[in-house]
Amino acid sequence: MSDPALDLANLPLDYEGFRKLATDKRLGPHEKIGFPPAYREGFEAAILADILAKLPALTCEEGLRVVDIGPGCAGLPRLLIDLCRDRGHTILLIDSPEMLALLPDTPGVTIRCPGLYPKNVGEALSRLGGPADAILCYSVLHYIYLDSNLFDFVDATVAMLAPAGRALIGDIPNHSKRRRFFATKRGQAFHRAFTGSDQPYEVAYETPTPGKIDDAVLTGLVQRAQAAGCDAYLLPQGADLPMANRRDDLLLVRP
Ligand SMILES: C[S@@+](CC[C@H](N)C(=O)[O-])C[C@H]1O[C@@H](n2cnc3c(N)ncnc32)[C@H](O)[C@@H]1O
Numbered sequence: 001m002s003d004p005a006l007d008l009a010n011l012p013l014d015y016e017g018f019r020k021l022a023t024d025k026r027l028g029p030h031e032k033i034g035f036p037p038a039y040r041e042g043f044e045a046a047i048l049a050d051i052l053a054k055l056p057a058l059t060c061e062e063g064l065r066v067v068d069i070g071p072g073c074a075g076l077p078r079l080l081i082d083l084c085r086d087r088g089h090t091i092l093l094i095d096s097p098e099m100l101a102l103l104p105d106t107p108g109v110t111i112r113c114p115g116l117y118p119k120n121v122g123e124a125l126s127r128l129g130g131p132a133d134a135i136l137c138y139s140v141l142h143y144i145y146l147d148s149n150l151f152d153f154v155d156a157t158v159a160m161l162a163p164a165g166r167a168l169i170g171d172i173p174n175h176s177k178r179r180r181f182f183a184t185k186r187g188q189a190f191h192r193a194f195t196g197s198d199q200p201y202e203v204a205y206e207t208p209t210p211g212k213i214d215d216a217v218l219t220g221l222v223q224r225a226q227a228a229g230c231d232a233y234l235l236p237q238g239a240d241l242p243m244a245n246r247r248d249d250l251l252l253v254r255p
Pocket of ligand 1: 014069071076096099115138144147
């Protein structure tokens with residue numbers, strides 16, 4: 001009997017859900033990280049450029065300690081690993097063992113830390129061998145929200161940062177921003193062009209949104225990081241990124 005098709009749309013995409021995707025041989029690298037290929041194919045160089053503008057030490061300095069929380073297995077972590085090799089950085093990769101097994105192991109450059117972040121932050125710090133100069137957590141926070149308390153995530157991430165270190169928690173779907181955009185004429189036109197449907201896209205207001213990250217969650221995380229001694233900023237993504245109209249980046253900078 002052939003394998004039943006994997007129902008990507010209804011698979012709960014938490015840490016455990018991604019472990020199943022990682023080992024599913026029917027899926028390509030973008031599908032294994034939960035993206036329809038059209039959302040990422042051809043965009044990875046622009047995404048990396050946007051990341052590097054917010055983490056400039058990665059390209060200006062050498063020999064840094066870098067961390068990627070939830071690298072997945074598609075093109076983005078491969079580009080980052082290449083950059084780390086070229087600049088003499090080491091990069092600690094934190095993801096499930098199944099996902100990490102799909103990434104190249106480059107001796108002297110990559111260090112693996114399998115497990116669920118932020119639970120494994122102690123293990124991460126000891127494998128890193130010192131505090132991190134740059135931390136990236138891209139397109140992951142909304143999944144961490146399903147498994148962990150986001151204040152624990154901010155506390156652990158701030159604790160990993162070296163003085164002058166930066167953490168970019170990028171590509172966060174902001175439900176409030178999404179509602180604001182789709183309530184506009186431009187948003188409705190975008191929706192029509194994307195779906196091919198003429199039906200107006202109804203944007204519900206004044207309803208609870210369990211499990212969604214919104215302005216309130218994000219400003220709470222900003223204040224949590226500030227209270228722990230970091231500068232913290234909510235930033236837009238470059239307009240050439242595929243989900244810039246509904247996602248935000250959170251940048252933490254240790255003074
Ligand atoms: C949407 S993918 C993003 C991959 C990559 N950062 C990118 O943007 O191409 C999310 C990744 O985060 C990982 N992940 C989810 N929750 C995690 C957690 N609590 N700790 C570590 N990794 C996690 C998943 O296994 C998956 O590889």
